[in-house]
Amino acid sequence: MDIYAIFGNPVDHSISPRLHNIAFYDLNIDAVYTRVCLNDGSKLIETFKSLNLCGANITVPHKEIALLQCDELDKIAKAIGSVNTIIKRSNKIIGYNTDAPGFLLSIKSFENLKKVLIIGAGGTAKAISYILKTKNIQVDIVNRSKEKLAKFSDFNCFTWDDFKISKYDLVINTTSAGLKEDILPVPKELLEPTIKQSRYAYDVIYNKQTPFLNLCKKNEITHKDGLDMLLYQAVLAFNIFNDGKLNNEKVEKSMRKVLN
Numbered sequence: 001m002d003i004y005a006i007f008g009n010p011v012d013h014s015i016s017p018r019l020h021n022i023a024f025y026d027l028n029i030d031a032v033y034t035r036v037c038l039n040d041g042s043k044l045i046e047t048f049k050s051l052n053l054c055g056a057n058i059t060v061p062h063k064e065i066a067l068l069q070c071d072e073l074d075k076i077a078k079a080i081g082s083v084n085t086i087i088k089r090s091n092k093i094i095g096y097n098t099d100a101p102g103f104l105l106s107i108k109s110f111e112n113l114k115k116v117l118i119i120g121a122g123g124t125a126k127a128i129s130y131i132l133k134t135k136n137i138q139v140d141i142v143n144r145s146k147e148k149l150a151k152f153s154d155f156n157c158f159t160w161d162d163f164k165i166s167k168y169d170l171v172i173n174t175t176s177a178g179l180k181e182d183i184l185p186v187p188k189e190l191l192e193p194t195i196k197q198s199r200y201a202y203d204v205i206y207n208k209q210t211p212f213l214n215l216c217k218k219n220e221i222t223h224k225d226g227l228d229m230l231l232y233q234a235v236l237a238f239n240i241f242n243d244g245k246l247n248n249e250k251v252e253k254s255m256r257k258v259l260n
């Protein structure tokens, strides 16, 4: 039986084992998926090999350190600088990033996107900004502090101090603001007039009606949370685990049962 896992810290909250195990079962694949809480990210591949895993997903805080330990990287992982999926092929460890294409699948109902505002400048912002740029969508970034914006030299970047309110097709919250505390990711006097002019809004946080989503609802802006991003990154990772031979829609149908 093939064994897969998710590596992170913490990892006990992750629904990845449920998503992957239901798909293994429904698609009659003899494999199981578990979780590994890893303190020292530099030991990721060593641990992966010692457990004799065939593939794995990587979550916070090990996505960047995992990339440094792969033998080969796919184009997207290389460009973004982080890995959320690894597989062993001919004794080599290959790293992928399915967060970015997963996000893109999750916004397929959002039409005609030309100009997007990303709030936040962390790892998720990096993945989303990269994949939107490949679709020739203009991306602006606004972040609380200046330091992390240095990694976004291809984009128009603002802090709260120099951000100018303007019209966007889509506004995306990629910060963790709203996850534990009921706070907005950008001061309300900047965010609300921006949201009012926007056609769509998206929060990468899932399973929580955040203050950001509440503001979108109040202003009657079409919005969604990050649950589909989580689902689609898993669907794409599952197909990588299975050599790309599976129909994504079948995998999605199976995994969606966990979310419903």
Ligand code: NDP
Binding pocket: 060, 099, 120, 121, 122, 123, 124, 125, 143, 144, 145, 146, 148, 174, 175, 176, 177, 178, 179, 183, 184, 185, 186, 204, 205, 206, 226, 227, 229, 230, 231, 233
């Ligand atoms: P990072 O730590 O890499 O980046 C966090 C960013 O959020 C930074 O730009 C930081 O700003 C900003 N930020 C943090 N707290 C606040 C605050 N209180 N107010 C304003 N800005 C704030 O995080 P990630 O990119 O890895 O993750 C971000 C979120 O995305 C998490 O909530 C995570 O759960 C979610 N996520 C969801 C996924 C999905 O599948 N739906 C996939 C991956 C992540 P500063 O630079 O000033 O510190």
